[in-house]
Amino acid sequence: MTVSWMAIRTATLALVVALAALAGGAQPAPAQPAPAEPTPAKVKELLDLLADPGVRDWLAKQQHARPAPAAPPATAQPSLGARMASVREHLATLAAAVPTVPDELARASNILGLEFEEHGLFRVLLLIVGFVALGFGAEWLYYWAGARVERWIVALPLDSVEHRLRAVAVRLAYGTGIVAAFAVGSVGAFLALDWPPLLGEIVLSYLVAFLAVRLALVAGRFILAPGGERFRILPMTTPAAAFWHRRFALFVGWLAFGWVTVALAGTLGVSLDVRRIVAYVLGLGLLAIGLEAVWRRPRPAPQPVQDGERAPARGWFGGVAGTVLLSIYFVLLWLFWVASAMPLFWLAVVAVALPATMAATQRAVNHILRPPGAADADAASPGLIAISLGRGLRAALIVGAVVLLAHAWHVNLADMTAGDALTTRLVRGTLNVVVVALVTDFVWHILKALIDRKLGAAQAGGSPDSEEARRQARLRTLLPILRNVLFIVLLVMAVLTALASVGIEIGPLIAGAGVVGVAVGFGAQTLVRDIFSGMFYLLDDAFRVGEYIQSGNYKGVVESFSLRSIKLRHHRGPLYTVPFGVLGAIQNMSRDWVIDKMGVGVTYDTDVDKVKKLIKQIGKELSEIPEFAPHILEPLKMQGVEQFGDYAIRIRMKIKTKPGQQFTIRRRAYAMIKKAFEANGIKFASPTVTVAGGGGDAAAVARQGLELVQPPPAAS
Incomplete structure (x- = not known):
């Protein structure tokens, strides 16, 4: 290990020395004999002047200085006709600049060629490649030094919310270290040396572009984790994660290198209009990346459909119509950009990107903060922390979108807070209403999550007669009422605050509402x-x-x-x-306990003491049944003889049970009593009719009774 470390350090030092020698920075190269002609020295002086930031700013001001009327106030907005005229003028300027593109690019190429002629094209490319290699070398050293940390991260448990949050924090710190290592190895090594102005700007710009690509790759790997589904923050399939990770890095790389190229064209003296044309042509690459991603994006796997069932309908975003609409949307964005209709451009970006970003952010938060044991974030109800973080991020995204649109539409929010014009007050009031709605929405969802969490805990089972069960039943009763009351209170407060923010006096409104409330109270006494x-x-x-x-x-x-x-x-x-x-x-009828009264009738020749013993034995057996034992508070027992009836002795019994359980226990007790009485020769009393009389008279009476109840014979 020591030998390898020494070898790595030696190779790194050698690469730095070689780059320094190529740059001619710390130790100047031996002086070359001056050419006979004075032209190269003047060209070098011209290049030095063009590389001077002050000279470039002065040239830009002189080139674009035009007599213009006094600027309108910051709060004044141009009319639609003025905006259309500005778009037409911009397009006309671009059309006039198109013929000058070859000459402008040729002049920039000549200046760049002279710079390369002085320093060597191969030398410049070798410098860029060398510093990029230094960045990758520093990144490799970071990987080598943190190999044990990486293995520890891979083995982190993700069973609970705390474990997942710790994994996210550790992975974020580790990814930041990767980007920092690349930046120190490439940009840091570059800044440690002295450079000619123009050459230094070229090399530094493309190193920053490489750094942006590395940052995009690390950020995509942190969020999407294409190689490790366990650590994925935004839930999706592994093929989809790999697809979007590559497209995101490609988009950022094209944007970064294109931005750097256009900026360097300005350094080389290319006019603003030609630079815009070059940027719009490079923007076609971004458009192609977007269209390719839309048409080739992974579709969700179709759900299995059983026989006789209809296949679930796919959303419009996942179908061909959604793909066509998104393609048209990207083309319109490019057209808005080319037409310099930046207010419309940013409005279209926010209108589509803001809802998608809010939905993705909420899904990611719910996935990371899902309750323990929940494999699917969509199937589990989000917890309090997830709702708080999700709503907070949503509010931050909305506020950021408002600030972006205000900047794009040239709306000075600071002047909005101090102006007294009608339009200014309306816009300020609208912003205040948005803030009030966001705060109210945040507070309501926090309170609702707290109440729903308490309700969910109150649904847990337990012993019905315990104090905890009674407390949970009371919570299930009161918490829905509290939730409705809080919603009404927050809604009323939000409406009143919003009305006050737009300049409406709410004092008379509250007083009038009080008077109306008194009148309604008298008219709706039943409701009150x-x-x-x-x-x-x-x-x-x-x-x-x-x-x-x-x-x-x-x-x-x-x-x-x-x-x-x-x-x-x-x-x-x-x-x-x-x-x-x-x-x-x-x-x-459902509180604490109930006493169930039961009664049976036995004949007058029954031994009452024996009946009492049998009922006592039945009560004991009934209490030993596992199904009924937890619900019987006092066993079945005989209270005594209730009354002497015409044909039976009424025996009274009672049993003390938990509320609602007496019906099932009573049915089983009657069945056991019947079986026990039959086994011990105890007869249940039933009503009888005794007809007294002697001999033939009784038979005659019986025949006469039958004749009375039988129908007469049918006539022949």
């Missing part, structure tokens, strides 16, 4: 009574969701309730919607 009655029912904990209650003629299980009414589901199915004001006294 229902609302207040419901509040006190909830404060008294009179009922909870899932409990069986009875009030007058209404009874059933509490399914839900609103601010003024309650919904009761009868055990036979009907649903009652009862206003709180008409409930009155409530009989709650």
Whole structure:
């Protein structure tokens, strides 16, 4: 390992010395004999002057200086006709500059050729390649030094939210180190040497372009992770991740090198109009990359369809219509750019990119912050942190889009806050309304997530008679009401704040609302009574969701309730919607415990003590059944003889159970009583009719009774 490190260090030092020698920086090269002609010295002086930033700025000002009227105020916006005239003038200027393109490029080529003639084209290319190689060498050294760290990152667990957040932070730091190593090895080594002005600017510009490409590759690998699905931040398939990773790097590379090339053309004296033409031609490459990505982007795999089912319809974005529309959209963007209609260009970019970016950001946040054990972020409900971070990022994206559009449309936001014109106040009010809506949306989703989280925890099962179960039932009852109240409060506050931000006085509005509220209160006393009655029912904990209650003629299980009414589901199915004001006294049949009374009738010759022992034994056996044991609070027992009837002795029994369980236990108890009584010779009493009489008289009476009940014979 020591030998390899020494070899690497020696090779790096040798490469740096070679580059320094090529550049002629630290140690100047031996003086060459001056040519006989004075032209090369003057050319060199011209190149030095062109490389001077002050001279370039002066030339640009002199070239584009035109007499113009006084600039309008920052808040004044040109009319549509003025904008169209500006577009026509821009296109006419480009058309006039097209014939001069060959001459301009030839002059720039001559200046560049003279620079290469002095320093050598091969030498310049070798310098660029050498510094790029230094950057890759420094990056390789970073990989070599951090090999153990990389293996540790690969083995990181991703089972919980904390583990995933730690993995994201570590990977971000590691990727930043990669870019920093390349920058230090390439750009840093370049800046450590002295360079001729024009040559230094050329080499540095293309090194920065290479650095942009490396940054795009590292950022794409960090977000998409084409080689490691475990660390992917934006959820998608592995082929799709690899596809978009390559297209993103290609797009950034073409944009960076094209930008550098156009900027260097300005350094070489190319006019602004010709540089624009070159930029628009290079923009066709960006357009081609976008169109190729749209037409060849990976489609989601079709879902398996069973026999007799219809295939699910694909969204418009995934179909041919969506591809055509996106292609037209990219072509329009290029046309807006060529026409210098930058307000429309940025408006079109924001209109499509902002919703897509917000959706992708929310998906990435939900994927990273998904609950433990949830494999699919779309199937799991997002947690509090995911909602907070997602809404915060969405608000930041919207604010950034507003600032970008304000800059593109030449709207001075600072002047908007101080101006008093009608348009200024309307625009300022609109911005304030957007801010209020974003803040309200953020606060509402945070509060809603908290309440939904509590409701989800309150749905957990447990012992019905425990204190925790009672507390959860109370939460299931009160939290939906609290959520609705908070929504109404936030909505009213947001509306009032928005009205105040656009200049509407809300003091008289609030006073008028108070007067109207008093009038409505007098006119809707029943409604007010229902609302207040419901509040006190909830404060008294009179009922909870899932409990069986009875009030007058209404009874059933509490399914839900609103601010003024309650919904009761009868055990036979009907649903009652009862206003709180008409409930009155409530009989709650689902609290704590119930005592179920049972009775049987036995004949008068029955041994009551034996019956008591049998019922006691049945109660003991009933309590030992695993299905019923948790629900029986006191075993079945006989209370004694209730009454002597005409034909039976009424025996009274009771059993104490949990609410709602008495019906099933009662049916099993009756079955066990019947079986035990039959086995021990105890007879159940039944009503009998005894007809007394003697001999033939009784038979005559019986025949007479039969004749009375039988129908007469049919006539022949």
